[in-house]
Amino acid sequence: MGELKTVGKSIERVDIRAKVCGTAVYAADIKFPGMLHGKVVRCYEHAHARVKRLDLSAAAKVPGVIKVLGPKDVTTKKYNQSVIDLMASKTEGQMLGDIEEQSIFTEHVKFYGDGIAGIIAISEEVAERAAQLVKVEYEPLPVYLTPEESGAPDAVQFTPEKPGNRAFQLPEAMFPGNALGWGDVDKAFEEADLVIEDTFYTPKQKQCQMEPNSYVALFDDEGRLNCWTSGQMPKLVHEKLSRLFELPMSRVKINQTVVGGGFGARLGMVLEPEVCAMALAVPGKPVKIQQPREEDWLTSPSRHPSRYWMKIGFKKDGTPVAIDAKSVNFKGGYYLDGSALASTTGFWLQGMYKFQNLRYKGESYFTNQPVCGAFRGYGNPQTNFVLEQMIERACVELNLDPLQWRRKWHKETGDLSWLNATPYTSCALNECLDRGAAAIGWEEKRKKYANQTGTKRRGIGVAVGNHTSGAFPMILEHTTCTVHLNEDASATVLVACSDLGQGSHTTLRQIAAETLGWPIEDVRLETGDSDANGFDIGAHASRTLYVGGAAVMKACQDARGQLLDRAARILKVNRDELDMDNKTIYVEGSPERSVSARDICRVGIYNFVDHATGLPEGEMGQIQAYVSYKPEQNSPPFFATFVELEVDLETGEVELLELVSSHDIGKAIHPAICEGQMEGGAQQGLGMALTEETYFNEKGFATNNSFTDYKMLGASDMPRMTSILVENGDPYGPFGAKSVGEAGVVTPVGATANAIFQATGIQFTQGPITPEKILRAIRERGQTYV
Amino acid sequence: MSTRVLTEFDLLLPASLEEALDMLERERSAVTVLSGGTDLLVAMKAGFKTAKAMSLAHLRNLDFLAYDSGSGLRMGPRTTIAQIVDSADVKQHYPALWQAAKIFATPQLRNTATVVGNLLRGSPAGDCSAAVSALGGTLVMASAQGRREVHVDNLWVSYGVTARADNEMAVELRIPAPTKGTVSAFRRLTRVNEDLAKLNVAACLQLDGSTCTGARLAMGCVAPTMIRLPSAEAVLTGATINDDTLALAAEAVQQDISPIDDQRSTAEYRRAVAGVYLKRTVQQACGIA
Numbered sequence A: 001m002g003e004l005k006t007v008g009k010s011i012e013r014v015d016i017r018a019k020v021c022g023t024a025v026y027a028a029d030i031k032f033p034g035m036l037h038g039k040v041v042r043c044y045e046h047a048h049a050r051v052k053r054l055d056l057s058a059a060a061k062v063p064g065v066i067k068v069l070g071p072k073d074v075t076t077k078k079y080n081q082s083v084i085d086l087m088a089s090k091t092e093g094q095m096l097g098d099i100e101e102q103s104i105f106t107e108h109v110k111f112y113g114d115g116i117a118g119i120i121a122i123s124e125e126v127a128e129r130a131a132q133l134v135k136v137e138y139e140p141l142p143v144y145l146t147p148e149e150s151g152a153p154d155a156v157q158f159t160p161e162k163p164g165n166r167a168f169q170l171p172e173a174m175f176p177g178n179a180l181g182w183g184d185v186d187k188a189f190e191e192a193d194l195v196i197e198d199t200f201y202t203p204k205q206k207q208c209q210m211e212p213n214s215y216v217a218l219f220d221d222e223g224r225l226n227c228w229t230s231g232q233m234p235k236l237v238h239e240k241l242s243r244l245f246e247l248p249m250s251r252v253k254i255n256q257t258v259v260g261g262g263f264g265a266r267l268g269m270v271l272e273p274e275v276c277a278m279a280l281a282v283p284g285k286p287v288k289i290q291q292p293r294e295e296d297w298l299t300s301p302s303r304h305p306s307r308y309w310m311k312i313g314f315k316k317d318g319t320p321v322a323i324d325a326k327s328v329n330f331k332g333g334y335y336l337d338g339s340a341l342a343s344t345t346g347f348w349l350q351g352m353y354k355f356q357n358l359r360y361k362g363e364s365y366f367t368n369q370p371v372c373g374a375f376r377g378y379g380n381p382q383t384n385f386v387l388e389q390m391i392e393r394a395c396v397e398l399n400l401d402p403l404q405w406r407r408k409w410h411k412e413t414g415d416l417s418w419l420n421a422t423p424y425t426s427c428a429l430n431e432c433l434d435r436g437a438a439a440i441g442w443e444e445k446r447k448k449y450a451n452q453t454g455t456k457r458r459g460i461g462v463a464v465g466n467h468t469s470g471a472f473p474m475i476l477e478h479t480t481c482t483v484h485l486n487e488d489a490s491a492t493v494l495v496a497c498s499d500l501g502q503g504s505h506t507t508l509r510q511i512a513a514e515t516l517g518w519p520i521e522d523v524r525l526e527t528g529d530s531d532a533n534g535f536d537i538g539a540h541a542s543r544t545l546y547v548g549g550a551a552v553m554k555a556c557q558d559a560r561g562q563l564l565d566r567a568a569r570i571l572k573v574n575r576d577e578l579d580m581d582n583k584t585i586y587v588e589g590s591p592e593r594s595v596s597a598r599d600i601c602r603v604g605i606y607n608f609v610d611h612a613t614g615l616p617e618g619e620m621g622q623i624q625a626y627v628s629y630k631p632e633q634n635s636p637p638f639f640a641t642f643v644e645l646e647v648d649l650e651t652g653e654v655e656l657l658e659l660v661s662s663h664d665i666g667k668a669i670h671p672a673i674c675e676g677q678m679e680g681g682a683q684q685g686l687g688m689a690l691t692e693e694t695y696f697n698e699k700g701f702a703t704n705n706s707f708t709d710y711k712m713l714g715a716s717d718m719p720r721m722t723s724i725l726v727e728n729g730d731p732y733g734p735f736g737a738k739s740v741g742e743a744g745v746v747t748p749v750g751a752t753a754n755a756i757f758q759a760t761g762i763q764f765t766q767g768p769i770t771p772e773k774i775l776r777a778i779r780e781r782g783q784t785y786v
Numbered sequence B: 001m002s003t004r005v006l007t008e009f010d011l012l013l014p015a016s017l018e019e020a021l022d023m024l025e026r027e028r029s030a031v032t033v034l035s036g037g038t039d040l041l042v043a044m045k046a047g048f049k050t051a052k053a054m055s056l057a058h059l060r061n062l063d064f065l066a067y068d069s070g071s072g073l074r075m076g077p078r079t080t081i082a083q084i085v086d087s088a089d090v091k092q093h094y095p096a097l098w099q100a101a102k103i104f105a106t107p108q109l110r111n112t113a114t115v116v117g118n119l120l121r122g123s124p125a126g127d128c129s130a131a132v133s134a135l136g137g138t139l140v141m142a143s144a145q146g147r148r149e150v151h152v153d154n155l156w157v158s159y160g161v162t163a164r165a166d167n168e169m170a171v172e173l174r175i176p177a178p179t180k181g182t183v184s185a186f187r188r189l190t191r192v193n194e195d196l197a198k199l200n201v202a203a204c205l206q207l208d209g210s211t212c213t214g215a216r217l218a219m220g221c222v223a224p225t226m227i228r229l230p231s232a233e234a235v236l237t238g239a240t241i242n243d244d245t246l247a248l249a250a251e252a253v254q255q256d257i258s259p260i261d262d263q264r265s266t267a268e269y270r271r272a273v274a275g276v277y278l279k280r281t282v283q284q285a286c287g288i289a
């Protein structure tokens, strides 16, 4: 391949004009004539209770109410709103213990805001008013907000399938001793010179995607169930809805609207079951459910809070001999992706450093909190918060340079990657560390901040990580792509990959254009239509560019190949003697021997007979290419983040000064998009470290499920940021690219904690690290590690 | 839990002040005054019910802002936070108010929210409330019966409750003119920059050289209403402003405050930082780094 024309350039994003001008159609913008409005009646009186009596009669009498729906007025089939269970084989799913225990409307309220009934009315106002008239008699149950409480022997059981309310434990059949890892950890600790251990808490962080949830459904005259959704996994939701409502997939249609951010909150279903159940109750009438932000907080999954214990052992010279860890996750009221999260949290642990012995146990317990599921990083930020602080502490104890230690002991190309199954295909972490350190002035600042006086103390911290590019070889990977060349030699690429705002529709188009050898304007992507698009898992596991991009590339290579084959027959040469410049195909070395791609495409479609010869004017058939692609590799990106900050010892306030992240991404298909991912990830990572947590009162009611009291960092809170793209090319990724979608959130978490450690001499084990916690620790020095 | 749907209410749109006062006289507590609405509408979405809301949007000439070196600052009930930020006079003569307005919320909010609304919300967290309290402002209340003045020291009765009678609306806020040696400043602590305060402080001192001849100190989020800090004021009044007196004032604050745990912070934390923030605010007012 010669010089790249489109790939590697920060071209205008294909979605940006519509978004900036306000013409992009989000689910909330969808209106149909005669559209009805649905409202899910939620329980705000209890976080744990049984519904003894549900009286919908007063609500039904409100003028304008079309229908009221109790638990038995809709399908009583159980389901699991997550889609991760679809990505493992049946046998594997059984071994892992995946379950389906959710109901559209529940009679066992498991968290504050659990849905108990539905109202369909002519307007949102009417539905709202009717909802207030629903009379419910509850039997209150004890509220469990921690695994210790719900796991107690006499606790009320959330579901008979999970005795002891343990939603998940690494299964013995797959992980002997219910643990993953290698070696003999216990023995190794005996031989270690330094052993440290601690227990951490990582917060219930919310994705806070910009677009609040909105769904529309219509059971149409053909008996098809149509759903308009901003889900990030449309094809798996297609399958899920078909199963739940027992309709063939041909009678379920998913229309993916513009997605205003996902970050995992839309990995699976949110209110698709409710809105579809309502639509089925009023055939022929579209129904829309729109949620305020407060409700979104309660109904779409958040990051799992976890209690994370870790013990690590080293030799005096820093040799990492053993690591033992256990994360216990607060699952919330329902199972969802119970098996996956507790596992991956350990995968990130085993993928990072060359510990000689490692053991990790992962468990999840039900709690009376809103559900937890996927959130950018998927366990990785949790592990980063814990592991990187433990490493830092060890480096201080052993008097080792934390950067040099990381340089020396991180896993490398060829070492087994996070699943401990396939090797890392490429690793440029040392370059990330070196360039990042130089950009922020690590050496100098680290030394300077080692000795400070005064009330304001600065600190600089580093953390490293790696992530994944797709879910191979852990769970299902698959993307299909169809390309057809139009009569004017433009291309339509059909692929179901989602653009959640991360820019994938731009980068996929760049890959298509580059592969075909055409300008980007001549390539159109067709997405989001479950009839037109073949299978794609959806946006998760940082897979869209790595897997989806490879599928697009392969399909386009095929289409280009077919075009060149036809040209070769016309020019009577071998295909490999040909090259294409814009739309002209010519024989290399003699450009006068050429044929136009347009002519080939056109005659393939408008295939007239030449009157003179009586033969077709050219080769018949529209050029189409198709792949059903499954990657055989995974090329995890490595990355490092440096954070510099200042702590006010009198108030505990943290001022973020500078953040430098460097990512070994292989190749930046669109550098500005990569930087955007890194900066956006940093905003969430810093937030997780410093401010973001969903709080509950003793009754289990969420007390800050809105932007009034859930605080993300705003633009003015952010430090100066530098994003360094390390592009050494991965041997397997499309154009050498590795992922960047989730990675950005991971290392700012550990680097921030480590910077606070340098500034204050105190490590904080309980996230988020608020000024209240900092000040208390400063005042009680000695309570935590000094 | 807020909803997407406001509960029903009648919107009253008086076209003149007389009409507005008549409406208030007639409707009394059935009507709520709606100015910028940045507090009221949020409350209504979260369940606060009012049968009628009387908007001041159609009343003219109520967004004035005028400074006179003799009589001081006058502003109307529709004068926005953004107007304060834009005023060179406020910046120069009332640093505490200007600083409170400067960090207030976001540009959209500042364009809508009013200073008078901030005072009449009666929140212990109001940023302009802290500044006006320290600066010793006076609200002019009007009703169909006439006018009266309510000094800011007598404005806040309890959480969310003000001295406003139910037939009254505030038509003007006055703040006395600074004299030679008057200095003031405002500071606040928040969880993130764009946030309501977890603690705010305003200080207005009368200085004679480095001697403080008078002090008005106000602190928010440490009691059910915005409060003055009489013990700290007593320490500073007559004293030379230096590290020692500031330390004493910071200590004295503990007697004036009664903070609680809430969504934004803890009582423990507020107690721990109240003195520090008072000290820093006084230093800022006095131009000590």
Ligand SMILES: Cc1cc2nc3c(=O)[nH]c(=O)nc-3n(C[C@H](O)[C@H](O)[C@H](O)COP(=O)(O)OP(=O)(O)OC[C@H]3O[C@@H](n4cnc5c(N)ncnc54)[C@H](O)[C@@H]3O)c2cc1C
Binding pocket: B032, B033, B034, B035, B036, B037, B038, B039, B040, B041, B042, B077, B103, B104, B105, B106, B109, B112, B113, B114, B115, B116, B117, B118, B119, B120, B121, B125, B126, B127, B128, B164, B168, B169, B170, B171, B195, B196, B197
């Ligand atoms: C996103 C957001 C951010 C915010 N940030 C801040 C902040 O940083 N600092 C801060 O202090 N506040 C903040 N607030 C709160 C609010 O904006 C302020 O309190 C604002 O000053 C209120 O003014 P308003 O004109 O909008 O009042 P309104 O909501 O119209 O009224 C508030 C109260 O005062 C009464 N009232 C108003 N005018 C009169 C009058 N002339 N006569 C009699 N009664 C009257 C109303 O009846 C109501 O009870 C924020 C609010 C939001 C939504």
